[in-house]
Amino acid sequence: MVLGVIDGSASKLAIFVIITLLEALCLISYYLVVAVGPGSPTEFSELCCLQPDPAVRLEPPEFLKSNTVMVKRDGGYRFCNKCKVWKPDRCHHCSSCEQCVLRMDHHCPWFADCIGFKNHKFFVQFLIYTSFYTGLATFISGYCLYKIYYLQSVSLDKFSLHTMFVFVLGAVMWLCVSVFTLFTIYQLLVNRTTLESYESHGYRSSGNSHEIGNIFDLGYKQNWCSIMGTTWMEWLLPIRTSSEYGSGLTFQVNDLVYRKLQQEVQLQERLSQEITNYRSLQKQINKSALPPA
Structure with missing residues (x-):
């Protein structure tokens, strides 16, 4: 009509x-999103750490140590306790897919899969x-x-x-x-x-x-x-x-941003050290100001 x-x-x-071509491209790309998948660190044996006891957990591989910029709040390397793998930069665990996803963008309900x-x-x-x-x-x-x-x-x-x-x-x-x-x-x-x-x-x-x-x-x-x-x-x-x-x-x-980040970290460390020294000095002053027993 x-x-x-x-x-x-x-x-x-x-x-x-044109319409037929666009329909074909839509279907093919949709299929590839699902068939290829987002990628997971569990596909790389060097990232897997199946030690049952966290106290004896193995160290992350060297390439991860030397190329990681994202860390936990305590400064340690990121590890997924559910997947038992070391998490590279930009990797996140998806609760819907129940696996870690490399460079995870989001979980898409259109595909019932993650985009990674x-x-x-x-x-x-x-x-x-x-x-x-x-x-x-x-x-x-x-x-x-x-x-x-x-x-x-x-x-x-x-x-x-x-x-x-x-x-x-x-x-x-x-x-x-x-x-x-x-x-x-x-x-x-x-x-x-x-x-x-x-x-x-x-x-x-x-x-x-x-x-x-x-x-x-x-x-x-x-x-x-x-x-x-x-x-x-x-x-x-x-x-x-x-x-x-x-x-x-x-x-x-980005080298420029990386240098800024390093300067920020160094500044925070120096400030933290100065605060520690100040508190230590205050304790000594308060202790010396106490009357003798």
Whole structure:
């Protein structure tokens, strides 16, 4: 019905091919998000630590020691007691999937799976394909309604509730998906996951420190290539990338932010030491001020 209102057989064929192609890309990228999975540290034997007694827990591997910037509150290396694995930077445990996820972005109910290091690219592509698909459906159905009601160049006999339904549903879906797609692309360009955006917001609002910067932000281009690949073919099609950005266990860091973070840590350590010395001096003064027994 919708294509029947379009003028010209060439236009109809072009629209049909584009819609079919977008449908195929949506289905393929959806499948790859689920089939590839987010990636987990449990897939790497060197990160597993199955010692039953925490007191005799093995040390983390050397590559993790030398390349880790995220630590626990006490300064120790992060460890998951549920999965029994050492947690690399940006790795989090998902209570829904019941496993740790490499570079976890979020748990997505659309896929009943997590979005992480391995399937993030396909997730972004799925959103982009879906945005174009719903946008095209909205435009075509809206054009049909425009010809029927405004131009009146098409007989009302060709009108059906199907066209109106496609327009309304397409417009709502296009608006919702497009907003989420733009947000996801922005997060990708600044190299920040959804979880990290929540964490950084809570950190800043606590009032205990100022914003230092995102240590994983390497610039828009490098951030994009680290997830989407380095070629146009990898950007446009749902294919695996020949990425040079590792396996999700370690990540490049912004040297400037890293130096700022080091200076911040050194300042906090110096301040803590000065407070300790001051308290010790106060105890000595108070003790010497006591009258002799």
